[in-house]
Amino acid sequence: xxxxxxxxxxxxxxxxxxxxxxxxxxxxxxxxxxxxxxxxxxxxxxxxxxxxxxxxxxxxxxxxxxxxxxxxxxxxxxxxxxxxxxxxxxxxxxxxxxxxxxxxxxxxxxxxxxxxxxxxxxxxxxxxxxxxxxxxxxxxxxxxxxxxxxxxxxxxxxxxxxxxxxxxxxxxxxxxxxxxxxxxxxxxxxxxxxxxxxxxxxxxxxxxxxxxxxxxxxxxxxxxxxxxxxxxxxxxxxxxxxxxxxxxxxxxxxxxxxxxxxxxxxxxxxxxxxxxxxxxxxxxxxxxxxxxxxxxxxxxxxxxxxxxxxxxxxxxxxxxxxxxxxxxxxxxxxxxxxxxxxxxxxxxxxxxxxxxxxxxxxxxxxxxxxxxxxxxxxxxxxxxxxxxxxxxxxxxxxxxxxxxxxxxxxxxxxxxxxxxxxxxxx
Amino acid sequence: xxxxxxxxxxxxxxxxxxxxxxxxxxxxxxxxxxxxxxxxxxxxxxxxxxxxxxxxxxxxxxxxxxxxxxxxxxxxxxxxxxxxxxxxxxxxxxxxxxxxxxxxxxxxxxxxxxxxxxxxxxxxxxxxxxxxxxxxxxxxxxxxxxxxxxxxxxxxxxxxxxxxxxxxxxxxxxxxxxxxxxxxxxxxxxxxxxxxxxxxxxxxxxxxxxxxxxxxxxxxxxxxxxxxxxxxxxxxxxxxxxxxxxxxxxxxxxxxxxxxxxxxxxxxxxxxxxxxxxxxxxxxxxxxxxxxxxxxxxxxxxxxxxxxxxxxxxxxxxxxxxxxxxxxxxxxxxxxxxxxxxxxxxxxxxxxxxxxxxxxxxxxxxxxxxxxxxxxxxxxxxxxxxxxxxxxxxxxxxxxxxxxxxxxxxxxxxxxxxxxxxxxxx
Numbered sequence: 001x002x003x004x005x006x007x008x009x010x011x012x013x014x015x016x017x018x019x020x021x022x023x024x025x026x027x028x029x030x031x032x033x034x035x036x037x038x039x040x041x042x043x044x045x046x047x048x049x050x051x052x053x054x055x056x057x058x059x060x061x062x063x064x065x066x067x068x069x070x071x072x073x074x075x076x077x078x079x080x081x082x083x084x085x086x087x088x089x090x091x092x093x094x095x096x097x098x099x100x101x102x103x104x105x106x107x108x109x110x111x112x113x114x115x116x117x118x119x120x121x122x123x124x125x126x127x128x129x130x131x132x133x134x135x136x137x138x139x140x141x142x143x144x145x146x147x148x149x150x151x152x153x154x155x156x157x158x159x160x161x162x163x164x165x166x167x168x169x170x171x172x173x174x175x176x177x178x179x180x181x182x183x184x185x186x187x188x189x190x191x192x193x194x195x196x197x198x199x200x201x202x203x204x205x206x207x208x209x210x211x212x213x214x215x216x217x218x219x220x221x222x223x224x225x226x227x228x229x230x231x232x233x234x235x236x237x238x239x240x241x242x243x244x245x246x247x248x249x250x251x252x253x254x255x256x257x258x259x260x261x262x263x264x265x266x267x268x269x270x271x272x273x274x275x276x277x278x279x280x281x282x283x284x285x286x287x288x289x290x291x292x293x294x295x296x297x298x299x300x301x302x303x304x305x306x307x308x309x310x311x312x313x314x315x316x317x318x319x320x321x322x323x324x325x326x327x328x329x330x331x332x333x334x335x336x337x338x339x340x341x342x343x344x345x346x347x348x349x350x351x352x353x354x355x356x357x358x359x360x361x362x363x364x365x366x367x368x369x370x371x372x373x374x375x376x377x378x379x380x381x382x383x384x385x386x387x388x389x390x391x392x393x394x395x396x397x398x399x400x401x402x403x404x405x406x407x408x409x410x411x412x413x414x415x416x417x418x419x420x421x422x423x424x425x426x
Numbered sequence: 427x428x429x430x431x432x433x434x435x436x437x438x439x440x441x442x443x444x445x446x447x448x449x450x451x452x453x454x455x456x457x458x459x460x461x462x463x464x465x466x467x468x469x470x471x472x473x474x475x476x477x478x479x480x481x482x483x484x485x486x487x488x489x490x491x492x493x494x495x496x497x498x499x500x501x502x503x504x505x506x507x508x509x510x511x512x513x514x515x516x517x518x519x520x521x522x523x524x525x526x527x528x529x530x531x532x533x534x535x536x537x538x539x540x541x542x543x544x545x546x547x548x549x550x551x552x553x554x555x556x557x558x559x560x561x562x563x564x565x566x567x568x569x570x571x572x573x574x575x576x577x578x579x580x581x582x583x584x585x586x587x588x589x590x591x592x593x594x595x596x597x598x599x600x601x602x603x604x605x606x607x608x609x610x611x612x613x614x615x616x617x618x619x620x621x622x623x624x625x626x627x628x629x630x631x632x633x634x635x636x637x638x639x640x641x642x643x644x645x646x647x648x649x650x651x652x653x654x655x656x657x658x659x660x661x662x663x664x665x666x667x668x669x670x671x672x673x674x675x676x677x678x679x680x681x682x683x684x685x686x687x688x689x690x691x692x693x694x695x696x697x698x699x700x701x702x703x704x705x706x707x708x709x710x711x712x713x714x715x716x717x718x719x720x721x722x723x724x725x726x727x728x729x730x731x732x733x734x735x736x737x738x739x740x741x742x743x744x745x746x747x748x749x750x751x752x753x754x755x756x757x758x759x760x761x762x763x764x765x766x767x768x769x770x771x772x773x774x775x776x777x778x779x780x781x782x783x784x785x786x787x788x789x790x791x792x793x794x795x796x797x798x799x800x801x802x803x804x805x806x807x808x809x810x811x812x813x814x815x816x817x818x819x820x821x822x823x824x825x826x827x828x829x830x831x832x833x834x835x836x837x838x839x840x841x842x843x844x845x846x847x848x849x850x851x852x
Contacts, residue, residue, distance in 0.1 A: 008561050009560075035498050035500075035502065035553055035556075036500070036501075036502040040498065041497045041553065041557055042496045047494055067432070068470060069468060069469050072465045073499065074465045074579065076461065079461075092521065094518045094520040095518060130461075131459045131469075135434050135456070144433050146470070153500065
């Protein structure tokens, strides 16, 4: 992509009303734009990162036999009432309005000209359990696992964490269906390992912390926590044995025999896994016939990861005073090619040729071909945008290219061939 | 994919409360599930088709320099008020509710504990124009084009057309920004040609029909119409010269010198393109400095295509009394491999081997490996699902494979090598 053609530009100043590093840097870099508190537009550069995150999640979900689908955001009130989750502070309700009025009196009667009354999906257990009834009748239909990557809505009172706490955000939610608890337990471990792999591929160091089961289960659930001062959670953990617990349930005695010292730290929750048991299969009468011919409720699990929250977390973790440092696996581009024209010489044709070569090699490259911008401004933008490799073509570089990794000080002059080898690792 | 593992099953009976062919066949085939009137879940098989549609649209949008982004569904009331589009029957309003009450009194005051008051995005001119202000200041920043593929919400009074008229549906919306009307006119033609190419790739025969400019413009706009009895629109058109007009503006005199006869028919609108002019750039003060140093409002265009409506339209156009006939470009799988075990012989190992071979060749294949299901039932399911090539392995086929195209009667026995050549066209 030629930077001169890009829809976005970097902004000189920090955006107003944003406290967090992720919101400041993502907005200044042109990765996203704030529409209102807790509601953001993901701009082209940001979408490239988000698509990498989604692809990694998708690959690991498919690898554990998850089938992808897309459920709606408009969920009829009757679904929420069936599970007893209509009356919650977190749900956005809509429908039934009388058009053309600014004061909306919702009626509680069923049906209206414009259709039903809806709660915007903040989670989808109700819908998926209802759908599963159509396809699961026998133990032969089990186990099954389905997931979606889809926008969720939560009426957060405070939405001031940038992408860490949004009112509208992307969620990967996986739901699994089992004939018995043993099979749920088996799959729960499979998902836990898949999550560990996802966060490894995303370069995010996570703690797998025990947490309370909440409304769904009395067993522990697990949260995937990234230790970071921007986090809203507090975890207690041992770096030696991996023991970690959410503050709500922390019990030092459970640390066991390990001699490692316990630490306490703020953390960002980037994923969680729950054993739902029969909480929803009972409400929605999702029953199956077991091998003995008896009817029993299906056993379920529910597993979430927040791709937009991960986008924000990556910036909180991988940034310095000058900008972002994207890990290669999710970087919007691998190479930031910068052309610097001096008074003596125009290097555009040389940089154009290199740009064409890199594109031919399928190396994702952002090409700063802007004219009338100083070298200093181009370098500052490159640091802000955080693309892993900066490749400069200028008077000084002669026939070679000056290459520098973001976050490192060393620069070296390399040939075109060496550049390609370096960035592709081949 | 092994059919025995698939999350969905075909349903024996037509779903209740659905009038249209697209809803009946997509639900019976397990491509989608109805959550409430006009609100559907796209199931794994349906998502595979939808992803093909989206990929084709994306490729053609990228080819005309569209940059992809994602805008939110929660759009603060202040945006709609600025453009004068808050007071419309079609908008779903939310936010400001008092939790825990079933009667919701919305206040008109700004700010509340749970945030603003929102209209769910049914179109995004307001948001994109507002964002463009951050990045477009000079004629040097023009032209630009951005698009998204994202869920839209419309409070439709009647939502009975299956995917043809949903309350929640997918939309590709492209917005373009120009320094002058000439450049808008140039790009409008570029988009028109890109749309023609998209519908050609989707195998959908479209009329490019003139329509009224509506609220935005006094010039004609263009609608992309698929002639089909399930359509809600009426078009007048000439098959000889390509003249087509929406009923609302139809004027036979405009047909001109062509000797072809005019026909009238029902049609499904699958896309539309608008010249917005300065309608939104004036409301949102999206101004730029022209080459002469003067400030002027940016000239805009807006271009929509409905991927979920296309999914429904494909079924209306490509189906018979037994089920769907997917065009190859969008088919969920290319080959439906069916194993039939007779009393004498089990052909599973032979079919398993063929399945492995096809997968190795990257040929998308659905493998009906289900046991205890009759040949007749498997064939009926294959006709319903509408995968282009049916490949049968049975007692009768010996060392060969019986291949049949969906919608054709001819079957022939081919070798594995011939099968691969036939379906890949290589």
